[in-house]
Amino acid sequence: MSGPRPGGDGPGLRELVEDITRRLAVAGCASPRSEATQLVAGVLEVELGEVHRLALLGRRLPPDLCTPLEGWVARREAREPLQHVLGRAHFAGLELEVGPGVFVPRPETELLAERAAERVEEWATAEGPGPRPALELVDLCTGSGALVLGIAQRVQDRGRVPVDREIRLHAAEIDPVAAGFAGRNAERSGFTLDLRVRDAVGSFPELQGAVDLVVSNPPYVPAGAVPADPEVREHDPELALYGGSEDGLALPLALVDWAHRLLRPGGALLMEHDDTQGESLPSALQDRGWAGVRDHRDLAGRPRFVEAVRP
Ligand SMILES: C[S@@+](CC[C@H](N)C(=O)[O-])C[C@H]1O[C@@H](n2cnc3c(N)ncnc32)[C@H](O)[C@@H]1O
Structure with a gap:
């Protein structure tokens, strides 16, 4: 981040906020x-706390930033998602680039990422003949890229997987x-991702029977359930x-069946719903x-994702 440029004759930061x-x-x-x-922190390219500090010092917005900031505020007033306006979203310890045309990752999906990270650790520290040298993780x-990259980041941050275990x-x-x-x-997270631009059903045919963990946050909204928030209704892609289908499960179940083909016996599926x-x-x-089918609830007590094992 470059430093603040808190001078000039623009409006005072406190009044602006x-x-x-x-x-x-x-x-x-x-x-x-x-x-x-x-928004003010974003346009100044400073941390949030720095906005408070500069406002207390009576600093003003540099005049050349007034027009860009006004553009951002107008977009947010029109209920474009804040993350699209700022061009970034935070997920599982990562800062991700987002913008028009991509689904904004949701905080509740972090629960699935957390459980997936635990599954990876269970694999890496398994007793018995020993885990295979690499774990295959597929995000449908x-x-x-929030889920697959967020899981990798979580596993790295928790530091419980020996470095010689490849994921x-x-x-x-x-x-x-x-x-x-x-x-x-x-690229920006530094993780190597084998990314295929295609229908997830039928993807990675060469990995059939060899995958350890499949994760997915698929489209699942029931056909008639139009989301209430304009940020979702008008800015998340319909796709x-x-x-x-009426119950929203047509694609999720097609993915469940494909995950069954991808997973090795004992491999697990985690799917948001x-x-x-x-x-x-x-x-x-x-x-x-x-086997081992169990549903997980989110912090508000709502059913949020299912976990199951391929027998
Ligand atoms: C609910 S979003 C979730 C994105 C991401 N997993 C997350 O949690 O932020 C679902 C994504 O599935 C993609 N999608 C829809 N149908 C698909 C299909 N048949 N195959 C692959 N991707 C699909 C959409 O374009 C969208 O990016």
């Missing part, structure tokens, strides 16, 4: 003050715009939202012969 807060509140944004501060419907990352995404973000995010699918998806997995 107040004014943007008021505008975002009128527009119906959920956290107007926090977002106002993030990767979007910005091979694979991801499929059908939309070339979204895949572009995933490719750039892999990222709808599961392709709508909170209306907390019984239907796990029982569909049970009917299909998966």
